[in-house]
Amino acid sequence: MRDARSTQLLFELSQAGRRATTFPTCDVPERLLDELMPVAARADAPPPLPELAEPDIVRHYTNLSTLNMSVDTHFYPLGSCTMKYNPKRNEQLAALPGLAQVHPYQPAATVQGLLGVLHDLGEMLAEIAGLDAVSLQPAAGAQGELTALLMAAAYFRDRGEERTTVLVPDSAHGTNPATATMAGFRAVTLGSTPQGWVDLDDLAAKLDDRVAVLMITNPNTLGLFDPQIVEIAERVHARGGLVYLDGANMNAILGITRPGDMGADMMHFNPHKTFSGPHGGGGPGAGPIAVREHLEPYLPTPVIRWHEGRYDLVNDRPKSIGRVRSFMGNVGVLVRAYAYIRTHGAEGLRNVSENAVLNANYLLSRVKHILPVPHGDRCMHEFVASASKLKSDRGLTAMDVAKRLLDYGYHAPTTYFPLVVREALMIEPTETESKETLDGFAAALFRITDEPAELVHEASHSTSISRPDEVRAARKPVMRWRDESAAEE
Amino acid sequence: MAYLLNTHEDQQAMLEAIGAASIDELFASIPKELRLQGQLDLPPALTELELAAHLKERADQNASAVNATCFLGGGSYDHFIPAVVDAIASRGEFFTSYTPYQPEASQGNLQALFEYQTLITQLTGMDVANASHYDGATAAAEAVIMALAATGRKGRVLTAGSVHPEYRQVVATYLEHLDAELETLDTPSGALDAKALAGTIDRDTACVLVQHPNFFGCLEDVEALTAAAHDVGALMILVFDPLSLGLLKRPGDLGVDIAVAEGQSLGNAMAYGGPYLGILACRESLVRKMPGRLAGETVDRRGNRCFVLTLQTREQHIRREKATSNICTNQGLLALRAAIYLALVGPQGLREVATLCVQKTAYAAQRITAAARFTRAFDRPVFKEFVVRDRDGRVSELIQESASQGVLAGVPLAGWFDDLSDCFLVAVTEKRTRDEIDGLAKCLASANTEVSTTHA
Secondary structure, eight states: OGGGGSSSSSHHOTTTOSSSOOOOOOOOOOHHHHHSSSSSGSSSSSSOOOOOOHHHHHHHHHHHHHBBOOOTTTTOOBTTOOOOOOHHHHHHHHHHHHSSSSOTTTOOOOOHHHHHHHHHHHHHHHHHTTOOEEEEEOHHHHHHHHHHHHHHHHHHHTOOOOEEEEEEESSSSSHHHHHHHTTEEEEEEOBOTTTTTTTTHHEEEEEETEEEEEEEEOOTTTTTOTTTTHHHHHHHHHHTOEEEEGGGGGGGGTTTHHHHHOOSSSSEEHHHHHTOOOOOOOOOOOOOOOEEEEGGGGGGGGGEETTTTEEEOOOOTTOOOHHHHHHHHHHHHHHHHOOOHHHHHHHHHHHHHHHHHHHHHHHHHHOOOOOOOTTSOOOOOOOEEEEEHHHHHHHHOOHHHHHHHHHHBBOOEEEEEEEEEETEEEEOOSSSHHHHHHHHHHHHHHHHHHHHHHHHHOOOOSSSSBBBBBBHHSOOOOOOOOOSSSSSO | TOOOOOOOHHHHHHHHHHHOOGGGGGTSSSGGSSSSSSSOOOOOOOOOOHHHHHHHHHHSSSSTTTSSSEEOOOOOOOOOHHHHHHHHSSHHHTTTTOOOSSGGGGHHHHHHHHHHHHHHHHHHHOEEEEBBBBBBHHHHHHHHHHHHHHOOOOOOEEETSSHHHHHHHHHHHHTTSOOOEEEEEEOOOOOOOOHHHHOOOOOTTTEEEEEETTSBBBBBOOHHHHHHHTTOEEEEEEEEGGOOOOOOOOGGGGGSSSEEEEEETTTOOOOGGGSOEEEEEOHHHGGGGSOOOEEEEEEBTTEEEEEEEGGGGGGGGHHGGGGGGOOOHHHHHHHHHHHHHHHHHHHHHHHHHHHHHHHHHHHHHHHHSSSSSSSEESSHHHHHHHEEEETTTOOHHHHHHHHHEEEEEOOOOTTTTTTGGGGGEEOOOOOHHHHHHHEEEEEEHHOSSOOOOOOO
């Protein structure tokens, strides 16, 4: 059924002389281009982009889209990514001209409605976080982390304290240690206990007066709530350090517990996960941060203020770390988050987390007999199963299982992360799935473990491609199409 | 319960299978003293009907490019977006999927990214482009970090004062705690003087950051500036305007080492500043210092062409603290939109849109400065924006007065440049008609800013 042309590249479909969009004839008196733009600055010809007609382009991309699995089409239990349903109403509302066709440098008086949305979103995020002040500017979770660590650095410099290290548990996302380096700190790894919690002995050994920040994900990447969090935070505070909470897993705890109440001083949200901004095939996300009052002066500029009956933007903040991004942040994503939170209210958000945790525990109970879950019988919103027994018994790896799941019409879980579990399959069903879907997924896993090893090794069989040669891709990187027929350059 | 599927019966059956008495029991690992007593203090839930009414009311409080005429620029522009861009990008298979970690289930996204990367190299004349960054400003900051790593110089980073002030601020924020010093070279004439650069640059300089056309809309002498940088072994990072390349020489042809841009103008909504698209392209020799995702071509087991994420050993999920950047989620959907836009306009369309910008901008400049009150701040060739000086020095009143008449007339420069406090930046895209431009000129010329002004 597939059109053989569907995977041809735009450049291979190109025919000289074809075109799609045309622009109106110039309606102002035209001047000689040479008078306006010096010849020396100009190119002889426009860039060698492909030449295509509109129907070609639409068919090309529509066919390409069918080669993706997505939340709209498939169960997508990609652990740590919270691939929940993305409400259609939010797309429609975010596209309202009064929200989408607004320029970032419009006078504040002309954007009072939008500033109101952003201001209120900030207040709601602060409440959910149990913290005092918010910046909506960071463009993604990783940039939220960077923003917070830069604020910590400024805070300690202000206090005349020289703190050079950031503690990061070994189960953390790679963004945590990478961020520490970018903010000028040295990342020091903390070990975990067999239960998957922070190893307090290791913390004791590594916590000293040089530690600026401890970054912790709670619930952690094993899908476990670390009940030592209060003690950990107290110990860090006792040595003058700050606690950063990676909010990647907020979907488990909305309205149930709050990072601020756990002792966190700073955190980021991932609205594209927790508040259902669509993931867009790899973004856009957003990374708003919430902080305690004593860190508020260091927030990036500008901040939105409600003052004398109107909203305005405040740039004059001498202790601010400055900007981390142009303009106000990923406003379109933030508007969707606002719509999501307003749709749910307090009880609704709590129901989200309750059902996310219920679904994960139910799936865990179905799966654990097939694939052991090394860190226990209960989880929060996700769990990490291990294929290591399957590997020793039958030679099947986590990757084999992941690929074979695609044949059954399920997106694969996250594989080989966190690093502390061998042959890891990190499974996050989210709350927007039914019991029937979870049963079907568990049944597929069960069948896969029973299938001939050869069949599973060779999977996937039904996708548009079989397993790609990733080694070749890395050894001889080809990162652009080149015109073989023409002697370019 | 807007998007939940579990019925009460489902919940009971699931709890039974789990062996738990209640949902509450599933949260037993959270210590009691941490459990929220009562509910979050949030506004009440809204149905779809109520939410739509509420957001429409708030949206209607804003001026937009639909109910006002937008002459604002400075890195975000009211350009035309063909319908195909929204039609394709709103397909759920694109916008509800994620980073293509499983290539077998993501060939659509991977091929689209590979095509995007290729389109950007064709557009810029650079060797390699990554799969996107957050926005133009952060792409510039990451380019500077690339240059520091590539040159091994822990010293000076020079930027022209004519680079977008917010980009310079972001670079400064990123460098604050690293071994590098950002120095801004003044551009009193509206562009960076190559001799002035040559006079200060030295072998401790890792890179030079220049924007062309620059923040004021003016062209820079990129070839001369690049030569000055290369003379001392420093890299040239150029912030470019994608649509300007319908007419201007490409960054790769000008000899620059890293080219970055804001890709909003390629089919992406202004959306009050985001989400936008950071474009980052470089020479082949710098690719292993590059941040972010890269799609690459390979073959599958049957020998068919296919695409994967490649060179991932640069990235945070593999290299952790030694990664080239901490970036993870980037701007995939906006890269897709940019690719569709470039495919739609093609080489001829790109030339047309660039030419319309130049002609209409020149016309607007001539019309506005026909009033004695207004002059051009810089007598230089411009692409799609220019700086207007108000001899009366009442810019903020002028902008407010125009806004009250439905004209978003320009961006005041007072907050960024002390010597341009009586100036504002006017941008004219292909969307602006002669009538609208005449209307802007009339609105500015007749603005009564002497008496106390109305607040829009």
